[in-house]
Amino acid sequence: MKKPGKRTSAASLTPLPVHRPPMLHRRWVEFLVVRGESDDRVHQFLVDDVLPTPASDVLDAMRASLVLPRGFKPQSKTHAPTRAFLEKLGLVEVFDRNPEAQQALRILRWPQPRELVEAAVIGGVPLKAVEQILARTFGMKVTCGALKLYAGIFFDVAMMSRVQLRPLLEERLRHAVLDAAPRTDPKELRRLVASDARMMAMAMPTSELGWAAVLMRLGHTPARLELSEVVSKLESFASIRLGQALLRGGPRDDRRAESCASVLEKVRKIRETVQTPAEELNKRLTQFRLVHATEPQISVHELRERGDEVAVDNMPPTIAVWDRRAEDEGEEEDAAVPPPAMAPA
Numbered sequence: 001m002k003k004p005g006k007r008t009s010a011a012s013l014t015p016l017p018v019h020r021p022p023m024l025h026r027r028w029v030e031f032l033v034v035r036g037e038s039d040d041r042v043h044q045f046l047v048d049d050v051l052p053t054p055a056s057d058v059l060d061a062m063r064a065s066l067v068l069p070r071g072f073k074p075q076s077k078t079h080a081p082t083r084a085f086l087e088k089l090g091l092v093e094v095f096d097r098n099p100e101a102q103q104a105l106r107i108l109r110w111p112q113p114r115e116l117v118e119a120a121v122i123g124g125v126p127l128k129a130v131e132q133i134l135a136r137t138f139g140m141k142v143t144c145g146a147l148k149l150y151a152g153i154f155f156d157v158a159m160m161s162r163v164q165l166r167p168l169l170e171e172r173l174r175h176a177v178l179d180a181a182p183r184t185d186p187k188e189l190r191r192l193v194a195s196d197a198r199m200m201a202m203a204m205p206t207s208e209l210g211w212a213a214v215l216m217r218l219g220h221t222p223a224r225l226e227l228s229e230v231v232s233k234l235e236s237f238a239s240i241r242l243g244q245a246l247l248r249g250g251p252r253d254d255r256r257a258e259s260c261a262s263v264l265e266k267v268r269k270i271r272e273t274v275q276t277p278a279e280e281l282n283k284r285l286t287q288f289r290l291v292h293a294t295e296p297q298i299s300v301h302e303l304r305e306r307g308d309e310v311a312v313d314n315m316p317p318t319i320a321v322w323d324r325r326a327e328d329e330g331e332e333e334d335a336a337v338p339p340p341a342m343a344p345a
Contacts, residue, residue, distance in 0.1 A: 021054075021058060022160050022164050022168060023054065023168070024154070024155050024156055024157070024168050024169075024172065025046075025051050025052075025153070025154045025155070025156070026156060027089065027090055027091060027094075027152060027153045027154075027156065028046075028051070028094075028153050028154055029042065029046070029054060029059075029062065030062065030066065030089055030091065031091050031094050031095070031153075032045055033059065033062050033063055033066060034066055034068070034074070034086075034089070034091065035074065039056050039059055042059060047179075049108055049109065050175065050176050050179050051154075051172070051175070052171050052172055052175050066089075068085070069081035069082060069084075069085050072085070074086070074095045075095070077096070090152060090153075093149055094153060099143075099146075100143060100145045100146040100149050101146075101149060103142045103143065103146035103149075103150075104146050104147075104149045104150040104153060104154070106140070106142075107140075107142065107146070107147075107150050108150065108154050110138075110140070112138065112218075113134055113138050113140055115196075115197060115198065115218065116130070116133065116134070116137075116197075116218055116220075117130060117134075117147060117150060117151075117155075118155050118198050119197045119198045119200075119201040119214050119218065120201075120211075121151045121155055121157060122157060122165075122169075122198055122201040122202055123201040123204065123206060123210060123211050123214060124206040125211055127144040127147045127148060128144060130147055131143065131144055131147065133215075133220070137220055162202065165202070166202065169198060169199065169202070170193055170199075173192075173193045173196050173198070173199070174189060174193055177189055177192050177193065195217075197214050197217040197218045200213065200214055200217050201214045205237070207233065208225060209225070209230060209233050209234075212225060227274055228271075228274050231267060231270055231271045231274050232271065234267050235264065235267045235268060235271060238260055238263050238264040238267055239264060241256075241260045242257060242260035242261055242264055245257035245260055
């Protein structure tokens with residue numbers, strides 16, 4: 001315990017934590033900084049990959065927080081301090097350039113798969129389903145590990161809320177639009193950003209129906225859904241929206257409630273006309289029974305009461321035994337008898 005009145009040196013004070021602003025591709029920027037790239041080089045790498053570039057003071061703060069271990073050897077797989085440092089940052093795969101890291105970089109530099117993967121990450125789609133869609137649509141063979149690595153390095157949404165994610169995503173989309181068309185009108189820019197599939201994935205609930213809508217926005221055909229299940233989910237969503245409008249009590253929520261109630265009524269009418277496969281099968285079986293069982297069955301007792309003679313044979317049926325030897329002997333006897341002589345003409 002320190003004595004009262006004794007001054008503490010500045011070197012012995014615990015440094016304050018460096019502010020780390022939220023960034024979707026923070027680990028990729030940390031990889032470039034740890035590799036020793038200058039600010040200009042970092043900016044150039046990010047511009048080439050159509051990623052927002054952080055300010056120089058953010059890069060300086062990142063360099064100050066990333067204290068390299070003594071004898072840092074990023075290419076060595078046996079230097080224990082280096083491996084521990086890279087594992088802490090989650091950059092081992094990127095420095096090793098393993099196949100999963102190469103696949104993640106390929107996704108980053110192919111715009112359409114990149115758009116689909118990022119929308120799937122926002123929507124919480126299983127990685128196995130994303131892997132199958134990429135293989136079927138683009139012929140891209142990637143593993144679930146590569147998709148997970150892409151989400152951790154280039155699109156890390158796990159450690160931020162939706163409130164933080166929305167402005168960061170809008171910034172990335174604006175950057176992509178202005179990179180392709182620098183003279184885009186601000187109003188048109190807002191419209192393009194709002195119509196992006198990734199923004200739609202943020203507004204949609206995590207469900208098969210929401211992912212199907214996102215796939216349609218991306219221009220892909222979703223998997224076939226059962227009509228009865230779709231109508232049931234739509235009825236559930238309409239009920240929730242009606243409850244939200246009634247509970248908030250805002251200036252225009254009464255109109256929203258009326259609109260949701262109207263939609264809910266129409267969806268219920270549609271649901272009444274939709275039949276599940278099980279219901280259709282039961283209906284057909286019922287019709288089959290009605291057609292083929294129109295008359296009541298008559299028991300043996302009723303037949304006897306009417307005076308009909310009923311004989312019940314309780315003995316087991318006789319079974320004819322086929323004797324192959326008798327058949328062979330008969331064939332031999334037929335062969336021994338000479339054929340009849342032909343009458344002369």
